[in-house]
Amino acid sequence: MxxxxxxxxxxxxxxxxxxxxxxxxxxxxxxxxxxxxxxxxxxxxxxxxxxxxxxxxxxxxxxxxxxxxxxxxxxxxxxxxxxxxxxxxxxxxxxxxxxxxxxxxxxxxxxxxxxxxxxxxxxxxxxxxxxxxxxxxxxxxxxxxxISGDNNNRDLLERCARTAMSSKLISNNADFFVKMCVDAVLSLDQNELDDKLIGIKKIPGGAMEDSIFVNGVAFQKTFSYAGFEQQPKKIEHPKILTLNVELELKAEKDNAEVRVEHVDDYQAVVDAEWQIIIDKLKQIEDSGANIVLSKLPIGDLATQYFADRNIFCAGRVPSEDMNRVILAVGGSVQSTTSDIKPEHLGTCDLFEEVQIGSERYNLFEGCHEAKTCTLLLRGGAEQVIAEVERSLHDAIMIVKRAVQNRLIVxxxxxxxxxxxxxxxxxxxxxxxxxxxxxxxxxxxxxxxxxxxxxxxxxxxxxxxxxxxxxxxxxxxxxxxxxxxxxxxxxxxxxxxxxxxxxxxxxxxxxxxxxxxxxxxETIRNQESQPANAGMMPPQGGRGRGIPMR
Structure with a gap:
């Protein structure tokens, strides 16, 4: 053949x-x-x-x-x-x-x-x-x-928000949430309308209509040491210092090995460490700040020091919350306490710590630097609050688009x-x-x-x-x-x-x-399977074999 x-x-x-x-x-x-x-x-x-x-x-x-x-x-x-x-x-x-x-x-x-x-x-x-x-x-x-020629701007935005909410879980509470959405968008800088400046916090418990609109920044009270309760819980026109500094005494074994021959030498090392942190605290006090926020821990010594001097402090503040606070109140994050100037401090109209449900929240209201707001959402179950958050996100985005793009159908x-x-x-x-x-x-x-x-x-x-x-x-x-x-x-x-x-x-x-x-046409590559578990796959194969030892 x-x-x-x-x-x-x-x-x-x-x-x-x-x-x-x-x-x-x-x-x-x-x-x-x-x-x-x-x-x-x-x-x-x-x-x-x-x-x-x-x-x-x-x-x-x-x-x-x-x-x-x-x-x-x-x-x-x-x-x-x-x-x-x-x-x-x-x-x-x-x-x-x-x-x-x-x-x-x-x-x-x-x-x-x-x-x-x-x-x-x-x-x-x-x-x-x-x-x-x-x-x-x-x-x-x-x-x-x-609709840009219409004078009753707020009314029009509320109608768009109400339509966006009509298919959501919160449709029965639309009157309450529509106002919250429009307030949130109108509280932003109307030129930028950065929706990332709208913070949303979820607090289980209570009814949906127990949700709170905060015209500023709010975050959950951070982990606190002894002496915290003696600190002020309400300050008008505070001076706010934001730090990236650890204000905590560390045991010597954590940081270094020190060889000493006399007890007095050991005491000198301990005294030096105390002096370092006391100097830092004194510099913070001298800056005139009466609220101190830090991304790193603020220990019990510093907490008590600030409480004695009527200064509020919070350590381990999450980066996201800290960034919104800085944008809202002004000032800048300091990584050292040695050269704090008045322009490094921020301010707002009112600082307050309040109890919401089972949680305590720190509220900074009346911020003048950047326009921002926070929505504190309540609800009976986590799933409910999560769906309320998604519903509000859709409505807020619709209101934002209606402000930017004035055409409606x-x-x-x-x-x-x-x-x-x-x-x-x-x-x-x-x-x-x-x-x-x-x-x-x-x-x-x-x-x-x-x-x-x-x-x-x-x-x-x-x-x-x-x-x-x-x-x-x-x-x-x-x-x-x-x-x-x-x-x-x-x-x-x-x-x-x-x-x-x-x-x-x-x-x-x-x-x-x-x-x-x-x-x-669809071409789907199969993962090549090695013949034996203990063998490597053939050259060029994408299997996950285990080489034999």
Whole structure:
């Protein structure tokens, strides 16, 4: 037999490598993303349910925040991880809409599946989606209402915060928390709006409405030595010194070995060490400071010394709290006590130590250097307080975006229905396959109002038909109204969201979809397993063998 014309088989990839490609691979990736979408769907909207997640350590988390759920799900499918990434990006960029962006991305992929199965090239679908999303974003910008001319600024921000809270655990306490969120954002420097200057502390116990807004910095009382209770607990216009110095006597054996011949020599060493710390304390006293904070320990000798002189001190202050104190009260961290000048000290209107629940907190209020605030959250269980914190984070970010970007749209599925109607009308003017693809994108947008209805137990088909009818009559702000279980003008009912949330969600969802559609081959390298536990893996392998001794 003649084998001369046959091409020999060439092995390029390592044995065990899984390589799958083609149309089936794209559809497989889409199905993985749809599984993620199905998990998040029930959490959307004011009447969405929460998800209880338990990690490998048995720690439980109860949440309906999309980014939090996806972070804890531990997704391993490489394609589905893109949904986790866009959800995180939405959380970092806008702060809210993390569930919406994932559901939208899943639905846009779902609409692409029939085209792929019919043999349409994924590049044609991607081109249609890019055109559709650019039209959709342009339409949202055209519809958005600019509220910068309205004088009642606070009222508008409260309405945006209330909409952000409507789907959260704290929706029943919205009146209380809306005020807290808006106070927090308005307390910041309006040019920078650095949300990292809003501190959040969680204190178990009490009701949610026992939460406290502190116009300044607050941190939990640090570990304290004898003499602490004799220190002042309330000081008006204090002078605050921040240190990175240890004010503690150390036993000689910890620091050095000293050889002595006489008892007097030993006593001289001890006296010298005492003199060093007494000199430091005297220099601090002479600086005029009546509050001393240090990142390092302040021992019992120093604590008693300060108590005798009516000075408050706290050692081992966490770096995060210390940095916010410095930003708020001014001054600078000193790593030595020998040259403390008046400009190194900070000040505020009032320092106070208060009991909150079972904890004691140090409060610095009325800070003038940097505008900052702290939210002390209360609640019956740790999981509840953690969810309150996540809910407030979303609302604070929404208020921040509303201050920066003054364009708003109506929520409750109104903007999605209006953009969907616009894209349907536009698709009729486009010939060929693009007409079908843009129409499919328009249909995908309806997933938001449909899911809102399903989660609320309403008849989704009936409500969607009414919404389509209303929008065809140019009722552009009509969306799902949960109070009447019907449709209504959500703009006049103040169900508002920043336009940025919708624009970012649409562009992120479409980018993620196009990314999945552009991948038609997956190559997965298997870890090579050594034949025997005591042998090294073959050269180039990635196994974790143990070399024989």
């Amino acid at each position: 003649n084998f001369g014309n046959q091409t020999p088989t060439i092995v390029v990839l390592k044995e065990g490598t899984d390589a799958s490609q083609g149309k089936g691979q794209i559809i497989s990736n889409i199905n993985a993303c749809l599984a993620i979408q199905e998990t998040l769907k029930p959490t959307l909207g004011p009447l969405g349910s929460d998800i209880l997640l338990v990690n490998s350590n048995g720690r439980t988390t109860i949440s309906n925040d999309g980014a939090t759920i996806l972070r804890l799900l531990d997704v391993v499918h490489p394609a589905a991880k893109t949904l986790v990434d866009i959800s995180r990006a939405q959380d970092a960029e806008v702060g809210d809409g993390t569930t919406s962006v994932t559901i939208l991305a899943g639905e846009i992929m779902k609409e692409a599946k029939p085209f792929l199965e019919e043999g349409i090239s994924s590049h044609i679908i991607m081109k249609g989606y890019r055109k559709a999303v650019s039209l959709a974003i342009a339409k949202i910008k055209e519809l958005a209402v600019d 109506a929520g409750g599925g109104a903007i999605e229905m209006e953009v969907s109607k616009y894209l349907r009308d536009y698709s009729k003017t486009v010939p060929g396959k693009q007409q079908l693809i843009i129409n499919a994108f328009a249909k995908a947008l309806e997933v938001i109002p449909r899911q809102l209805c399903e989660n609320a137990g309403l008849d989704a088909i009936d409500i969607l038909n009414r919404l389509r009818m209303a929008h065809s009559k140019d009722e552009k702000w009509y969306g799902v109204d949960f109070e009447t279980e019907n449709i209504g003008d959500n703009f006049s009912k103040f169900v508002w969201e920043p336009a940025l949330v919708k624009i970012n969600a649409l562009s992120s969802a479409t980018e993620a979809t196009n990314l999945i559609l552009s991948v038609d």
